[in-house]
Amino acid sequence: MSDHAAVHEHAEEVSIWPAVISIGILFAVPFAFSFHFVYHNGLYAALSLGLGVPMIVMGIVGWVYEALHSEPVAEGLAPPAMGWFILAEALIFLSFFATYWVVRLGAPVWPPEGTVELPKLMPLVMTTVLVTSSFTIHFAEGRLAQGDRRGFINWLILSMLLGLAFISMSAYEWNHLLHEGFTPATNIFGTAFYTITGFHGAHVIVGLGIFTAMLLPALRGQVNEGLVKSGSLYWHFVDIIWFFVVSQVYFWV
Amino acid sequence: MAGVLREWLFTTDHKKVGILYLIGSVAAFAVAGIMALLMRAELSAPGPTITANPSQYNVWLYFHGAAMILGFQIPALTGFLANYLVPLQIGAKDVAFPRLNALSVWLFFAGIILALLTFVLPDPPDVMWTGYPPYSEITQGNTAFYSFTVLLLGFASILGGVNFLTTIAFMRAPGMGWNQLNIFTWSVFAAFILQLIFVPVLGTAVTMIMFDKYLGTNFFDPTQGGDVLIYQNLFWFYSHPAVYVIFLPFIGIVFDIVATFARNRIFNYKMVVYGGIGGILLLAGEVWIHHLYVTGMPDWLRVGQMVTTLMISVPVGLMFIGLVGTLYKGSITFNTPMLYALSVIFLMLIGGLTGIPLAVASIDINLSDSYFIPGHFHYVMAVAGTFAIFGGIYYLFPKMTGRMYNEKLGKTSFWITFVGVNLVFFPMMMAGLEGMPRRYWDYSQFPQVEGLHHLMTAGAVLVAIGFFLALVNWIQALFKGQPAGNNPWGSRSLEWTTASPPQHGNFPEIPMLSKDWSPYAYGSSQ
Numbered sequence: 001m002s003d004h005a006a007v008h009e010h011a012e013e014v015s016i017w018p019a020v021i022s023i024g025i026l027f028a029v030p031f032a033f034s035f036h037f038v039y040h041n042g043l044y045a046a047l048s049l050g051l052g053v054p055m056i057v058m059g060i061v062g063w064v065y066e067a068l069h070s071e072p073v074a075e076g077l078a079p080p081a082m083g084w085f086i087l088a089e090a091l092i093f094l095s096f097f098a099t100y101w102v103v104r105l106g107a108p109v110w111p112p113e114g115t116v117e118l119p120k121l122m123p124l125v126m127t128t129v130l131v132t133s134s135f136t137i138h139f140a141e142g143r144l145a146q147g148d149r150r151g152f153i154n155w156l157i158l159s160m161l162l163g164l165a166f167i168s169m170s171a172y173e174w175n176h177l178l179h180e181g182f183t184p185a186t187n188i189f190g191t192a193f194y195t196i197t198g199f200h201g202a203h204v205i206v207g208l209g210i211f212t213a214m215l216l217p218a219l220r221g222q223v224n225e226g227l228v229k230s231g232s233l234y235w236h237f238v239d240i241i242w243f244f245v246v247s248q249v250y251f252w253v
Numbered sequence: 254m255a256g257v258l259r260e261w262l263f264t265t266d267h268k269k270v271g272i273l274y275l276i277g278s279v280a281a282f283a284v285a286g287i288m289a290l291l292m293r294a295e296l297s298a299p300g301p302t303i304t305a306n307p308s309q310y311n312v313w314l315y316f317h318g319a320a321m322i323l324g325f326q327i328p329a330l331t332g333f334l335a336n337y338l339v340p341l342q343i344g345a346k347d348v349a350f351p352r353l354n355a356l357s358v359w360l361f362f363a364g365i366i367l368a369l370l371t372f373v374l375p376d377p378p379d380v381m382w383t384g385y386p387p388y389s390e391i392t393q394g395n396t397a398f399y400s401f402t403v404l405l406l407g408f409a410s411i412l413g414g415v416n417f418l419t420t421i422a423f424m425r426a427p428g429m430g431w432n433q434l435n436i437f438t439w440s441v442f443a444a445f446i447l448q449l450i451f452v453p454v455l456g457t458a459v460t461m462i463m464f465d466k467y468l469g470t471n472f473f474d475p476t477q478g479g480d481v482l483i484y485q486n487l488f489w490f491y492s493h494p495a496v497y498v499i500f501l502p503f504i505g506i507v508f509d510i511v512a513t514f515a516r517n518r519i520f521n522y523k524m525v526v527y528g529g530i531g532g533i534l535l536l537a538g539e540v541w542i543h544h545l546y547v548t549g550m551p552d553w554l555r556v557g558q559m560v561t562t563l564m565i566s567v568p569v570g571l572m573f574i575g576l577v578g579t580l581y582k583g584s585i586t587f588n589t590p591m592l593y594a595l596s597v598i599f600l601m602l603i604g605g606l607t608g609i610p611l612a613v614a615s616i617d618i619n620l621s622d623s624y625f626i627p628g629h630f631h632y633v634m635a636v637a638g639t640f641a642i643f644g645g646i647y648y649l650f651p652k653m654t655g656r657m658y659n660e661k662l663g664k665t666s667f668w669i670t671f672v673g674v675n676l677v678f679f680p681m682m683m684a685g686l687e688g689m690p691r692r693y694w695d696y697s698q699f700p701q702v703e704g705l706h707h708l709m710t711a712g713a714v715l716v717a718i719g720f721f722l723a724l725v726n727w728i729q730a731l732f733k734g735q736p737a738g739n740n741p742w743g744s745r746s747l748e749w750t751t752a753s754p755p756q757h758g759n760f761p762e763i764p765m766l767s768k769d770w771s772p773y774a775y776g777s778s779q
Contacts, residue, residue, distance in 0.1 A: 013757055015352050016263045022359035030367055030401035037467040038395050039375070063352065074424055077349045081419040088411045088449045095457035099472065099483050112478050185469035188478030195461075195470065 015066060021059035028052025064213045068222050078226030079233055086237045089203070093241050096199065097248060100192040111253075112187040116180045119173065123250045126169050127242065130204075133162035134239040137211075137232045144228060152228075153218050156211060159235070163208045170201050193249055200245050203238045210234060265351035266757055270358045271336030272653065274328050275646070277358075277365050279724075281324030282639075284369070286720065288317035293677075293713040296706050299697040310694035311379035312371070312394075318382035319399070320368055321635065322495065323406045328361055329642045330502035331410065331448065335417060335441045337649060338506075341748035341755065342435045342772070344426025344764045349419040357409045357416070364405035367398060374398065381692070383492075384459060386473040386484050390466045397467060400459040407452045414445035414452075426747070428766035435746055435772045436512075436519060436526065440505025443530045444498045447537055451498075455491035458484055482548060489541040496634050497537045501530060503597065503641035504572055510594040510648050511579050513744040514586045518773045520578025524571055532568030540565060546614045547621045555614040562612035569605060573598070589663030593644025596671055597637045604633025607682060622692075624702075625685025631678045640670075643723060650727065651741045655753040656734030662726045670719030676712025680705040746772040 027048045035045035104110060140155030174194070184194040210231040217223065261269055291313050294303050304310065340348055348354050371377040378399040380389040389396045421442045425434075434442075462484065464470040471477035473484050512519055519525060542550070542558040576598055585591070607629045610616045620626065650658050684702040685691075696702055740749040751760050 013266050014260060014263045015265050015355060018265075018352055018356035019263055019359045021356060022363045025360070025405070026363040026366065030398065030405070033401070033463075033467075034395060034397050038397050067352070073347050073351060074349055077419050077423055080423065081349065081415050084415045084418050084449055085411070088414070088453045091450055091453035092457055095454045095487055099457075099461070099487070102483055103478055103480055106480065107478055183469075184464075185471065185477075188471050191464075191470040191472055191477075191479070195464065 015063070017059045017063040017066060020055050020062065024052045024055025024059055026052070028056060060209075060213065064217065064224075064227075067227075068217055068224055072226065076226070078230040082230035082233045086234065089237065090241075092199070093196075093244065096192070096196050097244065100196065100248065103188050103192070107188070111189050114182070114186045115189050116177065116182045118177075118193075118250055120250070122169060122173055123246050126166055127246055129162050129166050129169070130239050130242050133159045133166070134236050136162065137235050141228060141232050144223065144225070149218065149221070149223065152223070153215065156215055156218070160208060160211045160215070163204055163211070167201060167204055167208075170197065170204075196245055196249055200238070200241055203241070207231070207235045207238050263355070265347075265355045267336050267340050267348050267351065267354060268653075268755060268759075270351075270354050271333050271338075273358045274332030274336060274361065277362055278325045278329040278333060281320045281328070281365055281368070283724075285317050285320035285325060286717065288313040288320070290713055290717055292317065293710045295694060296696065297710040298706075299700070299703060300695060307694045308379055311381070312377050314692060315377075315379050315381055315399070316368070316371055319402065322382055322499075323403065324365055324368055326499045326635075326638050326642070327410065327495070328406070330499060330506075330638070331413060331417075331441065331444055332358065332361060334437070334502060334506055334642070334645050334649075335413070335445075337653065338435075338748060339417060339421065339438050339441055340424075341751070341759055342438045342746060343421060343424060343429060344747050344760065344766070345420060345424040346758045346760075346763070348416050349424055350416050353412055353416050357413045360405050360409035360412070364402050364409065367402045367405060371398065383488060384462060385488075386462055386465065386481055389462050390473065397463055400463040403459045404456055407456045410448045410452050414449040417441060417445050418449070426764045426766055428768070428770070430768075432523065432526075433766065433771055435505075436508035436522075436530075437502065437505035439526050439530055440501040440508075443534045444501040446534060447494045447498050447501075450538070451491040451494045454487050455495075458487035458491070461487075482545070485545055485548065486541070489544040490538070493541040493544060494537040496630075497533050499634055499638045501533065503638045504576075504601075505530075506645040506648070507594045507597050507641050508572075508576065508579070509746065510590050510644055511576055512773045512775075513648075513742050513746070514588065514591040514594070515580050515583025516585075516743075516775045517579050517581075517583035518771070518775060520575050520581065521571075522575075522773075525575035529568045529572040529575065532571065533565070536561060536565055536568065543612060543614075543617070546617050559612055559614055563609065565612075566605070566609065569601075573602070588660055589658070589667055590644045590648035592664060592667045592671075593640045593647065596667070597641045597644065600632050600637040600640060600674075603679075604629060604631075604637060608633060620685060622690055623685035624689040624691055625682050627691050628678050628682030628685055631674075631681070636674045636678060640674075646727070648742075650730065651737030652748060652753050652755075654731055654734065655737055656730050657737040657741065658726050658730040658734060662722060662729075666719045666722035666726060668719075669715055669722065673712045673715030673717075673719055676715060677709045678712075680708045680712070684709075745774050 029052070031048040032045045032052065035041045035048055136155050137159040140152050140159060143149075143151035143155055174197075182190055184190050210227070214224070214228055214231055261273070264270060264273070291303065292310065295310055295313075296302075336348070336354065340346070374395055376393050376395050378396055379392060379394040380396055380399055384396065384399055389399070421434075421438060461470070461472040465472050465474065465479075471479045473479050473481045475481060508519060508525070539561045540558060542554060543562045546555060546558075607625075611620060611626070611629060647658060647663060650656070684705040687699070687702050687705070689696060689699050689702045689705075696706065737753060739751065739753050742749065747764060748755075750764070
């Protein structure tokens with residue numbers, strides 16, 4: 001075995017980023033949450049967050065670039081793997097919806113006392129925006145397949161802007177409802193509403209994170225096709241979940 | 254030295270990741286075992302003995318349950334054994350996503366760290382491994398740590414599932430068909446499908462508790478329109494299949510050990526795979542309500558759940574037939590891994606037969622929350638699973654280290670442990686029939702079970718000695734064991750065709766397999 005091969009193999013065997021991300025998660029999530037909500041120590045909570053979040057970001061950036069510069073063990077397995085992951089994700093939403101259905105169908109009166117009227121126009125606009133973004137990311141993927149990196153980047157940026165618009169509208173609406181006095185603690189509908197829309201919104205944000213991880217290397221001429229295909233698959237999934245959110249939470253009265 | 258440490262801690266090689274899982278899960282096992290000893294010490298006599306604080310007992314019970322299931326058994330089976338064996342058994346260089354695999358093991362370590370912090374926290378979690386509301390929401394204990402431990406370990410499992418299902422589906426050696434897989438690989442495939450479907454549900458349930466307790470939501474608060482039984486349903490919707498997530502890989506490794514040491518093909522391979530493993534996969538999600546018989550439900554639901562629960566005996570029975578048929582006319586060697594594997598058949602039989610009356614609602618309602626229940630599930634899952642894991646560790650020891658453990662010490666420690674566990678868990682079931690309720694820290698009100706409690710405490714001491722001897726054996730063999738060679742067992746399976754320990758990339762060249770190749774081709778013409 002030549003020296004070059006030995007060095008190469010060694011580089012593939014080790015990666016510090018998974019450890020960095022995990023320790024980051026440990027600080028940013030359980031520690032920060034516990035310090036804030038359980039032990040009511042704001043300083044330690046802020047320190048944990050300040051230590052954890054940069055570690056996670058650093059870990060993901062390091063990982064993305066390491067993946068660009070190393071050979072995968074096998075080609076083309078990212079999309080089926082994302083398929084398995086989506087199965088798990090779907091079950092999270094199914095659990096929340098099942099809980100919602102059980103309490104709703106078992107309730108003596110619906111909507112429960114304290115519920116305010118939900119806006120009808122905003123969710124329709126949000127639906128349009130998200131569905132459009134599903135098309136634009138599909139076009140981005142198509143551009144890439146034709147070898148048009150410029151077109152890919154343009155469509156990708158458009159998809160990200162649509163995603164951002166969706167999140168902004170969601171935030172605006174939460175703010176509006178909270179000001180009207182409708183909170184997660186108001187009643188079981190408030191609990192279900194904020195949890196389901198919140199988890200969906202969190203998935204949109206994760207999707208935007210994946211898009212960022214595609215965009216930044218692409219601007220410098222590097223594209224990880226497995227990431228693009230699986231990221232776009234994830235985005236379509238988040239889009240489909242939104243139909244359930246809209247129909248079950250907003251328009252089922 | 255720093256180089257070696259770096260190479261191990263930050264490794265992405267599936268074999269080293271597997272060994273990291275082994276170290277983490279055996280550590281969790283040791284600490285959770287000490288908790289069990291503390292509980293047995295507390296119960297060695299009626300009244301307060303080593304603590305006068307019942308909450309302290311709850312913390313031990315919490316740690317014992319949560320760490321044994323989530324920190325030891327599931328990671329040891331789907332982390333250590335699956336990681337070490339599956340890529341070798343399917344003739345692959347590594348798993349599909351080595352970095353993701355490293356992330357799984359590191360999330361698992363994060364979960365273990367979180368669980369261990371229980372011992373230094375003010376107000377540690379005291380909610381058992383079940384975390385039932387309303388108690389988990391009103392206790393002084395830090396329920397958030399319980400939830401986050403479950404979430405971290407669950408996330409590790411989901412990523413592991415994504416990785417292994419992709420690996421097994423797409424990375425088998427050229428020529429290897431689905432019917433040429435080892436039973437263990439099949440069982441890992443099925444176990445990870447279960448993990449992907451059911452872990453997210455548990456994650457959702459513990460998230461809801463946390464939201465309720467700390468963010469003021471009302472999921473489980475009936476005064477605000479919530480429903481406390483939803484938690485129990487979501488929890489058992491995961492946690493009953495979790496038994497199969499443990500059961501499938503442990504029976505899978507037992508199949509591989511039995512075939513190797515009986516020098517025999519798997520009896521009725523297709524029946525075991527499609528009837529046994531497939532049957533459990535189909536039924537796993539339809540039986541959880543039998544954990545809720547006492548919560549009140551319509552009779553038709555009870556009867557339906559009785560039927561599906563009893564039906565689980567069918568695929569399990571097919572597996573027993575497969576195991577016994579593999580032994581039949583085999584040329585059997587009784588060494589340490591085989592003793593563990595055979596004892597699993599025995600323990601599963603006792604655990605399985607005591608499960609049948611529990612499936613029947615009219616009997617279960619009387620036995621619910623008595624010592625009969627922990628007696629039963631320790632036989633069927635806890636002890637059988639642990640013995641299979643230990644058998645697996647002995648079986649793979651020469652492959653992992655290139656050295657042989659001490660056979661005599663191995664057998665001695667096996668017999669001490671085996672006598673010990675039966676001394677603990679058979680009297681436990683008898684105490685349940687005598688009326689001893691589970692989870693009690695004191696039994697002054699039940700003088701009729703005092704003798705049985707003495708037996709259990711004595712058995713627990715034996716178990717501890719037995720396991721300690723096993724640990725001594727491994728550590729000694731790691732440094733001083735005889736060289737084992739590449740295939741000390743004479744197995745036909747792919748993992749034994751390569752070096753011990755295998756180099757990075759596993760095989761000098763990827764094996765090419767013919768249509769009639771089988772990992773269990775032991776001379777017979779079948």
